[in-house]
Each structure stands twice: as C-alpha cells, then as structure tokens.
Amino acid sequence: MKSAVITFPGSNREGDVIRALHHASGVAPMKIWHQDHTLPHGTDLVVLPGGFSYGDYLRCGAIASRAPVMDAVRAHAAKGGLVLGICNGFQILVESGLLPGVLMRNAGLKFICKMQHLKVGRTDTPFTSAYTKDQIIKVAIAHGEGNYVADPDTITALESEGRVAFRYCDAEGDTIKGNPNGSINAIAGIYSEKLNVLGMMPHPENLIETLVGGIDGRGLFASVTAFKGAA
Amino acid sequence: MKARVTVTLKNGVLDPQGKAIEGALKSFNLHGVESVRQGKVFDIELAITDKAEAETLLKAAAEKLLANLVVENYRIEILG
Numbered sequence: 001m002k003s004a005v006i007t008f009p010g011s012n013r014e015g016d017v018i019r020a021l022h023h024a025s026g027v028a029p030m031k032i033w034h035q036d037h038t039l040p041h042g043t044d045l046v047v048l049p050g051g052f053s054y055g056d057y058l059r060c061g062a063i064a065s066r067a068p069v070m071d072a073v074r075a076h077a078a079k080g081g082l083v084l085g086i087c088n089g090f091q092i093l094v095e096s097g098l099l100p101g102v103l104m105r106n107a108g109l110k111f112i113c114k115m116q117h118l119k120v121g122r123t124d125t126p127f128t129s130a131y132t133k134d135q136i137i138k139v140a141i142a143h144g145e146g147n148y149v150a151d152p153d154t155i156t157a158l159e160s161e162g163r164v165a166f167r168y169c170d171a172e173g174d175t176i177k178g179n180p181n182g183s184i185n186a187i188a189g190i191y192s193e194k195l196n197v198l199g200m201m202p203h204p205e206n207l208i209e210t211l212v213g214g215i216d217g218r219g220l221f222a223s224v225t226a227f228k229g230a231a
Numbered sequence: 232m233k234a235r236v237t238v239t240l241k242n243g244v245l246d247p248q249g250k251a252i253e254g255a256l257k258s259f260n261l262h263g264v265e266s267v268r269q270g271k272v273f274d275i276e277l278a279i280t281d282k283a284e285a286e287t288l289l290k291a292a293a294e295k296l297l298a299n300l301v302v303e304n305y306r307i308e309i310l311g
Contacts, residue, residue: 059299066296095299102301105247149244149302182245 001225003029003045006073008064008092013050013205017086020205021047024221034067045082045224046073048089050142050203060103060145061091070096082126082224083197087143090189090199099190099199100158101150103143107182111144115213116180118166118188118202119173125195126227128165130219136173137216139202141180146201148183148190155184165189165198232277233310234289238298239270273297282309 003021007014014031021029029047030040039046053064064070070092077083077098085093093099106112117138120131131137150158158164166189170178175186181201189200204217240246246268253267275292279285286307293305 058296062296062299094301100301102299104245104302107245107247109247109251147245147247151301182247 001025001027001044001227002040002042003027003047003224004032004039004043005029005047005049006032006034006069007049008034008051008053008067010053010055011049011051011088013086013088013203016203017047017049017205020208020217020221021045021224023208024218025225032069034064034069036069037072039069039072039076043076043081045084046076048073048083048085048092049205050087050089053088053092056088056145059091059095061088061093061095064088064092065095065097074098077192077197080194080196082227083192084127084224085197085199086203086205087146087201090201091145093197093199098197099192100154101148101190103145103201104147104149105145106143106147106180111142112146112180113142114140114180116141116188116202117169117171117173117178119169119175120166121164122162125165125191125198125223127191127198127220127223129226130222134173136169136171137219138171138214139204139207139217140213141202143181143201146181146183146188148187148201150184158187158190159185161193163191163193163195165191166200166202232279232282232285234275234277234285235308235310236273236275236289236293236297237270237306237308238273238293238303239306240268241302241304244302271297285309 207217
C-alpha cells in the first residue's frame with residue numbers, strides 16, 4: 001500500500017501517523033508538502049494529520065482546506081482513492097467540502113486531552129475491517145473544536161446510510177454518558193458517501209504501542225493495509 | 232475603498248462562546264442582557280473604487296473563505 005501524509009504549516013501529528021502506517025504496512029509513507037500540486041503516482045491512501053494548521057486562524061482547517069495540494073486530494077477522493085483525516089485533518093476535510101457538517105467549539109468550551117472510548121460502526125469499510133461491529137476501543141482525543149454539527153437532513157442521511165464511523169462512548173458503550181464534546185449523536189468520525197473518505201477527531205495513531213497506553217489504534221492501520229493488499 | 236465583512240452564526244446554531252460571554256455579562260449584574268451571539272468582523276482595504284465591483288469581490292471572499300456557509304451568515308458593508 002502506498003500512502004502519502006500531507007504536512008501543513010502547524011501540523012504536528014504527521015510523525016505519529018507516518019510511524020503507525022510504517023508499522024502496519026512495512027512501507028514508509030511519502031511525505032507531501034501543502035504547496036505541492038500533485039500526489040505521487042500510485043498513491044492509495046492520503047492522510048491529513050492532526051495539529052493546528054495555520055494556527056487554527058479564522059476557523060480550524062479553513063485555510064489549509066484551500067491549500068494547493070487540496071485540489072489533488074479532492075481529485076484523488078473523486079476517483080475513489082482513500083483519504084483519512086485525523087483531528088485537524090477531519091476539520092480540513094469538512095472545510096474542503098469532502099465531508100459534510102462542521103466541527104464547532106466543544107460544548108464545555110474546554111480543550112479536552114484524555115483517553116476516550118469509541119464504539120466502532122460498520123466494519124465493511126477500508127478503514128475498519130480489522131475491528132468487530134460495536135467493538136469498544138480506547139484511543140486518545142486532544143481537541144478544542146470537535147463538536148460535530150450538521151443540519152438535520154445531513155444527520156438523517158449519515159445515520160440511514162451507515163456513515164457514522166465511530167461514536168464516543170464510555171467503557172460500557174454508553175454514547176450519552178461518554179460524549180465528551182457535545183457532538184450530535186456522539187459522532188466521532190464519519191465517512192463520505194462512497195466510504196473512501198474518513199474523518200475522525202480521535203487519534204488512533206497514538207495508540208499503537210502498549211508502552212504508551214494501548215494498541216487499539218492499530219486496527220485502523222491494519223485495515224487500510226489489508227484493504228489495498230487484497231485489492 | 233474600505234469595507235467591512237461581518238460573519239455571524241446562523242440562527243439555531245449552538246454558540247458555546249456566546250453563551251459563556253452571556254453568562255459572564257450576567258454575572259456582572261448587567262441587568263437587561265438577554266442573550267449574546269459571537270461573530271467576527273473583517274475590515275478590508277480595497278484597491279477598487281467601483282462599488283459594484285467591490286461587492287462582487289467581497290461576496291467571493293466571504294463565500295470562498297471568510298464564512299463557512301454551513302453554519303455562518305455574512306454581511307458586506309462598503310464604508311467608503
């Protein structure tokens with residue numbers, strides 16, 4: 001699997017996701033700069049990592065979503081290529097129009113940095129095949145603007161089309177008690193219509209070693225690796 | 232030519248920052264404050280003198296970048 005990780009000014013999780021992808025696939029991802037106009041030939045997966053692109057100025061992800069490389073990312077997504085946006089990457093995806101809705105300030109107004117349980121949605125996607133449906137995993141969250149909001153029609157479409165990838169929950173799977181930031185329906189991550197674009201606020205790339213708290217994030221990287229390995 | 236673009240949240244969109252500011256104002260015993268919605272103001276200097284042309288340019292700026300039309304409205308004022 002050929003993956004490419006894009007760095008914007010202010011990205012800070014690119015090293016973590018590069019390590020996670022390298023660990024899962026055995027192949028080092030290519031590093032792409034935001035001012036590049038093209039992706040390397042044969043790229044299967046593009047990753048927009050977490051961080052604070054452009055200092056979160058204007059709105060989180062707003063300026064990065066207009067960067068030159070994003071036209072190439074849109075074209076990649078349009079032809080069915082995989083795109084993964086994590087945290088600030090998710091914010092960039094909604095600002096760029098690749099995913100619907102918006103990520104507002106957390107309902108409690110605080111930046112939240114903690115371990116968080118998630119409930120996995122469907123597992124017939126390129127990103128979740130290594131998990132089981134409704135599996136509860138523990139990963140990290142670290143964001144101030146992760147409160148997912150969309151109009152009622154969009155929420156209805158996401159729910160009816162099975163496009164909620166992950167929901168926040170507590171250790172018992174309760175999505176109401178376990179919702180940290182006020183997101184509608186405890187939405188932590190969503191897919192595009194064709195399930196080839198995934199945006200999520202939590203950080204699976206930080207949970208791939210028992211040394212630093214667990215390996216529940218490995219499943220996502222194993223899934224994308226297996227998907228292209230099988231293709 | 233100077234212009235101002237004001238970006239505000241659409242009605243019905245939860246505004247936690249506005250709520251927090253509202254709570255703070257009420258805590259000062261400033262009676263009569265009913266609610267607060269927070270927004271952004273952009274003061275823009277233009278190298279254009281034609282008003283219609285300026286409005287077209289500012290509309291493009293607002294819709295391409297300054298406002299996220301999913302949750303925000305914008306208003307353009309030409310200040311002269």
